[in-house]
Amino acid sequence: MRLILLLLLTGSVAVGGLVVEGGGGKAARVVCYFSNWAAYRPSAGRYTVGDIPEGRCTHLVYAFIGVSNVTWAPLILDPELDKDGGNFRNFTGLKQGRPGLKTTVAVGGWGEGGRKYSQLVSLKERRDAFIAGVVLLIREYGFDGLDLDWVSRDPNSNLTNFPVVLI
Numbered sequence: 809m810r811l812i813l814l815l816l817l818t819g820s821v822a823v824g825g826l827v828v829e830g831g832g833g834k835a836a837r838v839v840c841y842f843s844n845w846a847a848y849r850p851s852a853g854r855y856t857v858g859d860i861p862e863g864r865c866t867h868l869v870y871a872f873i874g875v876s877n878v879t880w881a882p883l884i885l886d887p888e889l890d891k892d893g894g895n896f897r898n899f900t901g902l903k904q905g906r907p908g909l910k911t912t913v914a915v916g917g918w919g920e921g922g923r924k925y926s927q928l929v930s931l932k933e934r935r936d937a938f939i940a941g942v943v944l945l946i947r948e949y950g951f952d953g954l955d956l957d958w959v960s961r962d963p964n965s966n967l968t969n970f971p972v973v974l975i
Contacts, residue, residue: 840868873914881937882942916956
């Protein structure tokens, strides 16, 4: 599938004619990830922000940005596409005419690994730099939040300090 759908069933919502029901009387969330690198696929496999269909997702996640292991601030991995090419602004601009749509940006992912994130959370100064940078990036581009996608293959990852970043 071009757009990965993750359904968080907390209520019910119509998705392309399909009604997803949950409990508690709350509307369901349909969270869709958009992979920015799909813009580089050839021919029919190419998928851009403009290809994201209306009305199927309640939340869109832009994947991925990284973290600088020098400044510990968020690192735009593809500045030509995301920043200069307007992908971030086009993505958050999808909220226009789509009431209730939320957009977030994902940091991390498989390609970033886990070691850098363990180093990030190990020192307060690094956490502070990361958090300040995330707030600036979210405000600058109009995202509604952050998806922290810390993927660790290392059993010795510093998961103890992981919750500190979230607070």
